[in-house]
Amino acid sequence: MPVNKPMTKAESNSAQPNLDIHFEAAIRNYAEHTPLRPAITFGDRTISYSEFNSLANQLANGFLKLGCKAGDRIAVVLKNCQESFLTLLAARKIGAVQVAINSRYRPAEISWIVNDCKADILVIENDLIPEAQKISDLIARPIHMFSSGLGSESIPNLQQWAKAYSEAEHDRVSQREDVAIQLYTSGTTGNPKGAMITNANLRSFFLNSAEAIPMRQHGNHLIMLPLFHVAALIWSIRAFVHGGHCIGIGEFDAKAVLDIIPKYQINDFATVNTVLNMLAQEAGPEDDFSSLEAIIVGGGAFGEKNARQAIELFGCPLYSMYGSTELTFGVTVLKMDELLLLKPDLLESCGKPMRDIELGIFGVENQKPLNDEQVGELWVRGGQKSLGYWNNPEGTRQAFRKDGWFRTGDIGYLKDGYLYISDRLKDMIKSGGENVYPAEVERRLNNHPDIAEAIVIGIPHPKWEETVHALVICRKDATINEAEVIEYARENMAKFKCPRSVEFVEDVPRTPSGKPKKNVIRDPYWAN
Numbered sequence: 001m002p003v004n005k006p007m008t009k010a011e012s013n014s015a016q017p018n019l020d021i022h023f024e025a026a027i028r029n030y031a032e033h034t035p036l037r038p039a040i041t042f043g044d045r046t047i048s049y050s051e052f053n054s055l056a057n058q059l060a061n062g063f064l065k066l067g068c069k070a071g072d073r074i075a076v077v078l079k080n081c082q083e084s085f086l087t088l089l090a091a092r093k094i095g096a097v098q099v100a101i102n103s104r105y106r107p108a109e110i111s112w113i114v115n116d117c118k119a120d121i122l123v124i125e126n127d128l129i130p131e132a133q134k135i136s137d138l139i140a141r142p143i144h145m146f147s148s149g150l151g152s153e154s155i156p157n158l159q160q161w162a163k164a165y166s167e168a169e170h171d172r173v174s175q176r177e178d179v180a181i182q183l184y185t186s187g188t189t190g191n192p193k194g195a196m197i198t199n200a201n202l203r204s205f206f207l208n209s210a211e212a213i214p215m216r217q218h219g220n221h222l223i224m225l226p227l228f229h230v231a232a233l234i235w236s237i238r239a240f241v242h243g244g245h246c247i248g249i250g251e252f253d254a255k256a257v258l259d260i261i262p263k264y265q266i267n268d269f270a271t272v273n274t275v276l277n278m279l280a281q282e283a284g285p286e287d288d289f290s291s292l293e294a295i296i297v298g299g300g301a302f303g304e305k306n307a308r309q310a311i312e313l314f315g316c317p318l319y320s321m322y323g324s325t326e327l328t329f330g331v332t333v334l335k336m337d338e339l340l341l342l343k344p345d346l347l348e349s350c351g352k353p354m355r356d357i358e359l360g361i362f363g364v365e366n367q368k369p370l371n372d373e374q375v376g377e378l379w380v381r382g383g384q385k386s387l388g389y390w391n392n393p394e395g396t397r398q399a400f401r402k403d404g405w406f407r408t409g410d411i412g413y414l415k416d417g418y419l420y421i422s423d424r425l426k427d428m429i430k431s432g433g434e435n436v437y438p439a440e441v442e443r444r445l446n447n448h449p450d451i452a453e454a455i456v457i458g459i460p461h462p463k464w465e466e467t468v469h470a471l472v473i474c475r476k477d478a479t480i481n482e483a484e485v486i487e488y489a490r491e492n493m494a495k496f497k498c499p500r501s502v503e504f505v506e507d508v509p510r511t512p513s514g515k516p517k518k519n520v521i522r523d524p525y526w527a528n
Contacts, residue, residue: 016217017217017241017242017243019203019206019207019210019241020203021241022092022174022180022199022202022203023088023089023092023180023199023202023237023240023241024089024092024093024174025173025174026240026241026243027039027049027052027053027056027089027240028053028169030049030240030243031049031050031052031053031054034049034218034243035048035049035050036048036049036050037049037218037243037245038245039051039052039240039245039246040052040082040085040245040246040248041245041246041247041248041264042080042081042082042247042248042249042250045082047082049243052085052086052089053089054167055086055159055162056086056089056090056093057090057093057166057167057168057169057170058162058163058165058166058167059086059087059090059158059162059165060090060091060093060094060170061165061166061168062161062162062164062165063090063091063094063096063121064094065165066120066121066144067120068094068096068120068121069094069095069096070094070095070096070172070178071095071096071097071179072096072097072118072119072120073096073097073098073099073117073118073119073182074087074090074091074096074097074098074099074119074121074123075099075101075113075114075117075119075121075122075123076098076099076100076101076122076123076124077101077102077103077105077110077122077123077124077125077128078100078103078123078124078125078148078227078228079103079125079127079226079250079251080223080226080227080232080248080249080250080251081148081248081250083123083148083158083159084100084227084248085227085236085240085246086158086159087123087158088100088181088233088237092174092180093170093172094170094172095172095174095178097179097180097181097182097196098181098182099113099117099119099181099182099183099184099194100181100183100227100228100233101113101114101184101228102184102226102228102512103125103226103228103512104512106131107131107134107135107138108138110128110135110138111135111138111139112138112191112192113184113192113194114135114139114143115139115140115141116191116194116390116391117182117194117390117391119143120142120143120144121143121144121145121146122135122139122143122144122145122146123145123146123147123148123158124145124146124147124148124155125147125148125149126147126148126149126150126151127149129147129149129151129152129155132145132152132154132155146158146161174199175199176198176199176200176203177198177199177200178198178199179196179197179198179387180197180198180199180201180202181197181233182194182195182196182197182390183195183197183228183230183233183325185324185325185326193389193390193392193395194389194390194391194392195325195326195386195388195389195390196386196387196388196389196390197325197328197386197387198386198387200383201328201383201384201385201386201387202234202237202328203383204328204356204382204383204384205234205238205328205329205330205384206238206241207355207356207383208331208354208355208356208357208383208384209238209330209333209354211354211355212319212333212354212355213294213296213319213333214293214294215238215239215242215244215268215294216242216244216267216268216293217242217243217244218242218243218244218245219239219242219244219245219267219268219293220244220245220247220264220265220266220267220291221235221236221239221244221245221246221247221266221267221268221269222247222248222249222257222260222261222264222266222268222269223235223236223246223247223248223249223269224248224249224252224257224269224271224275225252225270225271225272225275225512225514226512227248228512229512230323230324230325230328230329231270231271231272231296231298231323231329231330232270234328234329235269235270235296235329245264247260247264247266252275252278252514254278254279254281254282255282257279258279258282258283258287261287261288261289261291261292262287262288262289262290262291265291266291266292267291267292267293267294268292268293268294268295268296269295269296270295270296270297270298271295271296271297271298271514272297272298272299272514272515273297273298273299273302273306273514274299274453274510274514274515274516275514276295276297276306276310277306277452277453278514280306280309280310280313281452281475281476283313289313289314289315289316290315292314292315292316293316294316294317294318294319295310295314295316295317295318295319296318296319296321296330297318297319297320297321298320298321298322298323298330299514299515302318302320302336302347303347303348303443303446303447304341304344304347304447305446305447305449306446307336307340307341307347308341310336311336311337311338311341317335317336317337318335318336318337319333319334319335319336320333320334320336320350320351321333321334321350321351322350322351322419322421323384324408325386326385326386326399326400326406326408327380327384327385327386327406327408328384328385328386329384330354331353331354331357331359331380331382331384332350332351332352332353332354332357332359332419333351333352333354334346334347334349334350334351334352334418335351346418348420348443349415349418349419349420350418350419350420350421351418351419352417352418352419353382353419354382356382356383356384357380357381357382357384358380358381358382359378359379359380359414359419360378360379360380360381360405361374361375361376361377361378361379361412361413361414362376362377362379363376363377364376364377364411370413372413372414372415372416373413373414373415374413375411375412375413375422375435376411376412376413377407377408377409377410377411378408378410378411378412378419378421379401379405379406379407379408380405380406380408381404381405381406385400385404385406388400409424409426410422410423410424411423411424411428411437421439422437422439422440423437423438423439423440424439424518427439427457427518429456429457429458429466429467429468430458430465430466431458431461431464431465431466431467431468431496434496434497436458436468436496436497438455438456438457438458438468438518439456440493440497441454441456441468441470441489441493441497441498441499442454442455442456444489444492444493445470445472445485445488445489445499447492448480448485448488449475450474450475450478450479450480451472451473451474451475451478451480451485452473452474452475453472453473454470454471454472454473455470455471455472455473455508455516455518455521456468456469456470456471456499457469457471457518457521457522457525458522459501459522459525459526460525460526461500467500467501468497468498468499468500469499469500469501469502469503469525470485470489470499470501470502470503471502471503471504471505471508471521472485472502472503472504472505473504473505473506473507473508474504482501482502482504485499485502486498486499486500486502508521509521
C-alpha cells in the first residue's frame with residue numbers, strides 16, 4: 001500500500017482535521033472519505049482506514065455480546081501491535097474504556113489492576129499465555145480472556161474471535177465528559193493509580209498542540225514508545241485525528257528505527273531523552289532523516305550538548321515537553337532549533353505553557369504561591385487536567401484540588417514565563433541541610449563530551465544524612481575516570497551539589513519509556 005500517494009478530491013476536502021470531534025468519529029469520517037489510505041502498520045501488515053473501522057466494529061459488536069457496556073473497562077496487556085489500536089477504537093464505539101497495562105508487569109501486578117478497574121475482558125500478549133492461569137487465579141472471578149497472537153484452546157485469538165460478529169456501525173455519540181482512556185501511573189510509592197482521561201481532555205490537547213506543535217494532515221508517524229505510556233497513546237490518537245498513518249514497532253530497537261524512518265518517510269515521532277540519545281549513538285552518515293519535520297521529546301530538560309547534536313543530526317526542530325499521565329501528556333513546549341541554540345540558558349527549561357494551561361509554583365509546606373525564580377512544587381490547571389483517579393478518592397483529594405489545580409509532585413520554578421523543573425519531590429536529596437535536585441546535577445554532567453548519560457541519586461552518609469552519588473554511562477571509547485567526573489562537576493556547580501562518588505555502569509533499570517527507575521536504583525544503597 002502506498003505511503004505518500006497524491007491526495008484525492010475527497011481527501012483534499014478533508015485536508016484540515018476537525019479537532020472538535022471525538023476519536024471514534026474521526027476514524028469513521030476517514031473510513032468514509034479516505035477508505036484506502038493506510039492507517040496502521042506493524043511489521044509487514046498494513047490496514048487501511050476502512051479496515052481499521054470495520055475490524056473495530058466487529059470487536060465492538062463482540063464485546064457487546066459479552067455484556068460489555070458504556071463505562072465498562074476493557075484491559076489490555078500488550079506490546080505495541082494492531083490490537084492495541086483496535087481495542088481502543090472498539091471500546092470507544094460502545095462507550096467502554098480501554099485500560100492499557102504495562103506489558104512487563106508480572107501476574108500479581110496485572111491482576112491487581114484488572115481487579116481495580118473491574119474489567120471483565122482482558123486481552124494479553126501471546127508471551128503471557130504460560131502465565132494466563134496464574135493471572136486468572138489471582139483475578140479470582142470470571143473474566144473473558146483473549147490473546148493478540150495464536151492464543152490457546154481456552155484463550156482465543158482476538159481478531160479470529162471477532163470475525164463472527166457484524167461490521168455494522170454504532171449510533172452511539174460520545175459526550176465530552178465521557179472517560180475516553182484510563183492509564184495507570186507507575187506505582188513507585190504504592191499501588192498504581194488509574195488516571196481517567198476524558199474526551200474533553202483529549203480535545204484540549206488537540207487544540208493546544210495545534211498551536212504549539214504542527215502536525216501534517218495525512219502524515220506518517222512512528223510509534224516507538226509503548227502504547228500503555230501516555231506519550232505514545234495520546235500522540236497516536238492525535239495522529240489518527242489528523243488522518244495519519246501510524247507505523248509502530250513492538251519493542252524499541254535503534255537500528256530498526258533508523259531503517260523505518262526513510263522507508264516510510266516518517267514525519268514525526270514522540271520519544272524521551274534517553275531513547276533519542278540511543279538513536280543518536282547508533283546513527284551513521286548513511287542514515288536518511290530528510291522526511292522528519294518534528295521530534296517530540298520528554299523526560300526532562302535536554303541540555304545544550306544533546307540538543308545541538310540532535311538538531312544537527314536529525315535536521316528538524318525538537319519540541320521538548322513537560323507533562324504527565326494526569327495532564328493528558330504535555331502541557332509545556334520548548335521549540336529547540338538553530339535559533340534557540342543561541343540562547344543555551346533556555347535549553348535548561350521545559351518551555352512555556354500551551355494556550356489553555358496555567359502554571360503555578362507553591363510552597364511545599366505552606367502551599368502558598370511563590371514568585372518568579374522561587375523554587376517550590378509545580379501546580380497545573382487547564383483543560384488537559386484529567387478527571388482524577390479511578391476508585392481512589394484519597395489519592396484524588398490529595399492531588400486534584402477543588403480550585404482546579406493539580407499538584408504534580410515536581411519541584412521547579414518559573415522565570416520569564418519559562419518552566420524549569422528541578423526534580424521530582426521524592427527524588428530530592430537532602431544533604432547537610434541543603435536541597436540537591438538530581439535532575440540539575442544530571443544536566444550539568446551530561447554536557448561532558450565523554451558522558452552519554454548520568455543518573456544521580458542520594459545515598460546514605462553518616463554525617464550529612466545523604467550524599468550525592470552519580471552512576472555514569474560513558475560514550476564509546478571514553479576514558480574518563482571518577483576524579484575527572486568530580487572535578488568537572490565542581491567546575492560547573494556549587495560544591496554541595498557535586499557527586500562525592502561516581503560509579504561507571506553499562507546501564508540502569510529503566511521504565512518501559514526509557515526513564516531510569518530511581519527507586520529501584522536507590523534500593524541497594526539503603527537496604528541496611
